[in-house]
Amino acid sequence: MSAATSGTDAADTAAVRRAIASTARPPRPGPLSAALTFGWRGMLKVKHVPEQLLDVTVTPVMFLLMFTYLFGGAIAGSTSAYLDYTLPGLLVMSVLFTTVYAGISLNTDLTKGVVDRFRSLPIWRPAPLLGSLLGDSVRYAIAGTVVIVVGVVLGYRPDAGVAGALAALAMVVVFSFGLSWVFCVLGLLLRSPNAVMNAGFMGIFPLTFLSNVFVDPATLPGPLQAFVEVNPISILATACRSLMDGTPDAVAILVSLAVAAGLAAVFLPLTTRLYRSR
Amino acid sequence: MTLHAPLAIEATGLVKTYGETTAVAGIDLAVPAGVVYGVLGPNGAGKTTTIRMLATLIRPDSGSARVLGHDVVTEADAVREQVSLTGQLASVDEELTGRENLVLLGRLLGLRRVAARERADELLEAFGISAAAGKLVKHYSGGMRRRLDIAASIVVTPRLMFLDEPTTGLDPRSRNHVWEIARALVAEGTTILLCTQYLEEADQLADGIAVIDRGRVIAEGTPGQLKASVGTGALHVRLLDPDRRPEAAALLERAVGSAVLEPDPAALSAQCTDSARAALGVAELARAGIGIADFSLDQPSLDEVFLALTGHAAEEPPTATLEEQTS
Numbered sequence: 001m002s003a004a005t006s007g008t009d010a011a012d013t014a015a016v017r018r019a020i021a022s023t024a025r026p027p028r029p030g031p032l033s034a035a036l037t038f039g040w041r042g043m044l045k046v047k048h049v050p051e052q053l054l055d056v057t058v059t060p061v062m063f064l065l066m067f068t069y070l071f072g073g074a075i076a077g078s079t080s081a082y083l084d085y086t087l088p089g090l091l092v093m094s095v096l097f098t099t100v101y102a103g104i105s106l107n108t109d110l111t112k113g114v115v116d117r118f119r120s121l122p123i124w125r126p127a128p129l130l131g132s133l134l135g136d137s138v139r140y141a142i143a144g145t146v147v148i149v150v151g152v153v154l155g156y157r158p159d160a161g162v163a164g165a166l167a168a169l170a171m172v173v174v175f176s177f178g179l180s181w182v183f184c185v186l187g188l189l190l191r192s193p194n195a196v197m198n199a200g201f202m203g204i205f206p207l208t209f210l211s212n213v214f215v216d217p218a219t220l221p222g223p224l225q226a227f228v229e230v231n232p233i234s235i236l237a238t239a240c241r242s243l244m245d246g247t248p249d250a251v252a253i254l255v256s257l258a259v260a261a262g263l264a265a266v267f268l269p270l271t272t273r274l275y276r277s278r
Numbered sequence: 279m280t281l282h283a284p285l286a287i288e289a290t291g292l293v294k295t296y297g298e299t300t301a302v303a304g305i306d307l308a309v310p311a312g313v314v315y316g317v318l319g320p321n322g323a324g325k326t327t328t329i330r331m332l333a334t335l336i337r338p339d340s341g342s343a344r345v346l347g348h349d350v351v352t353e354a355d356a357v358r359e360q361v362s363l364t365g366q367l368a369s370v371d372e373e374l375t376g377r378e379n380l381v382l383l384g385r386l387l388g389l390r391r392v393a394a395r396e397r398a399d400e401l402l403e404a405f406g407i408s409a410a411a412g413k414l415v416k417h418y419s420g421g422m423r424r425r426l427d428i429a430a431s432i433v434v435t436p437r438l439m440f441l442d443e444p445t446t447g448l449d450p451r452s453r454n455h456v457w458e459i460a461r462a463l464v465a466e467g468t469t470i471l472l473c474t475q476y477l478e479e480a481d482q483l484a485d486g487i488a489v490i491d492r493g494r495v496i497a498e499g500t501p502g503q504l505k506a507s508v509g510t511g512a513l514h515v516r517l518l519d520p521d522r523r524p525e526a527a528a529l530l531e532r533a534v535g536s537a538v539l540e541p542d543p544a545a546l547s548a549q550c551t552d553s554a555r556a557a558l559g560v561a562e563l564a565r566a567g568i569g570i571a572d573f574s575l576d577q578p579s580l581d582e583v584f585l586a587l588t589g590h591a592a593e594e595p596p597t598a599t600l601e602e603q604t605s
Binding site: 011012013015016017018019020021022025026027028029033034037040041044045048049109112113114116117118119120121122123 | 330334335356359361362366367368370371375382383386387390393400401404405406414434435455458462463465468
């Protein structure tokens with residue numbers, strides 16, 4: 001507290017009384033306005049705690065460098081060939097890792113009592129959840145952009161150009177929006193932000209590695225290959241790859257969108273119900 | 279408290295259980311509008327759970343409550359429009375600045391962007407937080423944080439405010455500031471439900487008090503009535519000459535009514551029902567020429583009130599505490 005710089009480090013009772021007396025209650029905000037306000041709150045957090053963004057972008061960049069230069073030659077014959085294969089997958093991985101933070105930040109709000117403040121306001125009930133996921137989507141887009149830009153710096157050139165890259169990015173962000181609700185449920189059920197982080201990564205980490213993000217599943221043993229092929233993360237990576245290559249794989253794209261919609265259909269209502277009853 | 283004032287809170291038979299634990303076991307409350315009403319009790323007594331029901335954060339398992347004329351279950355939004363919460367009940371966001379917190383709440387309450395900013399600045403100024411307006415709340419001092427907390431709950435002036443443990447952990451100066459703000463709110467017509475563990479705080483602010491223990495209201499009345507039921511506390515005297523203690527004890531027995539020898543060979547104390555008698559006791563000692571090193575009259579603590587009202591100490595059963603934290 002900088003008492004030295006301001007003479008008023010305490011409340012000014014007369015001013016407090018004026019402030020108390022001076023308000024008329026405005027009409028309630030509409031649902032959209034409330035949700036956008038929560039989105040703004042999410043943006044402010046990115047501004048204040050950029051480390052959060054760093055966490056989720058540094059890891060993929062590390063993986064990108066490591067896999068490309070360490071294993072790329074061995075896996076794909078040359079580093080540049082491997083980069084072509086793996087970059088869309090790393091895009092998927094980095095953004096999906098970011099979704100865990102949706103659950104972590106919801107749990108933080110819950111344990112700090114901020115959720116109770118929001119629940120005590122006369123606003124559209126799902127506004128805080130939708131709004132913060134809107135904010136998160138911006139974060140997803142930033143994380144994805146970082147990966148693509150680093151890839152381009154390393155020599156990656158999507159055949160479908162900027163449009164292809166943007167389409168893939170949009171694909172991942174939409175999928176992440178659906179997946180986020182899973183972590184929101186975790187965030188509402190578990191005790192601490194740390195527990196959410198552990199549980200979240202325990203799920204997303206193996207799922208990402210047991211996919212076609214890093215290697216072509218053709219070389220895998222049968223049962224594993226079967227799993228990798230039905231893993232939604234593989235399908236999403238295939239969809240992104242096809243979009244960036246300029247040869248859109250309609251099936252992969254539709255299946256990815258359907259999975260995202262399915263996740264949202266199950267976990268969104270569950271989230272709002274848990275949120276309401278906490 | 280006038281009998282015919284409209285009631286701000288009217289609760290009958292509120293019950294809330296969590297698994298095996300009964301947090302609130304049937305609470306009735308009648309709080310008149312325009313006063314500070316204290317809910318006094320130790321941790322785990324059911325205070326927080328009761329207030330969370332009244333503030334529409336959780337639904338009662340049975341019983342009903344009307345807040346400012348609206349049912350807390352069926353008309354929850356109408357209640358939410360007119361109340362606000364502070365402290366542990368509803369926190370400000372530590373990862374935003376003080377100003378951002380107030381603008382955020384202004385927007386969520388329906389103020390337009392410019393109006394929300396102006397209101398935030400007005401409140402920051404009035405609460406003496408302007409200098410730290412752009413700092414993250416997690417870097418605030420305890421007193422400043424508490425003021426922001428209260429400022430956040432009057433972005434739009436509520437008709438009823440739940441003030442939860444407003445001065446726990448504050449130094450005396452910050453505590454007085456918080457009390458001043460509470461008085462200002464009441465002077466402007468807001469009703470305050472004050473949740474506290476301190477009898478002194480209830481005494482300072484509240485017009486009426488309900489004492490809660492094990493999920494029930496065990497006593498109700500004005501602070502004066504409550505204190506009268508336990509006496510004003512004890513007179514403590516420390517003598518210059520320990521040898522004269524028996525003589526002093528006899529004098530106090532006569533003047534005050536009781537005397538207890540303390541482990542310190544120069545000290546003794548007397549339970550008393552009113553401060554005039556305590557003063558008389560001190561005067562008697564002086565007249566007898568017994569030198570006094572120092573003396574004090576203490577207020578009955580919540581523990582003593584509890585002991586007097588319930589016959590058991592105001593301790594917190596561990597299971598109930600856990601429940602209050604997680605509910």
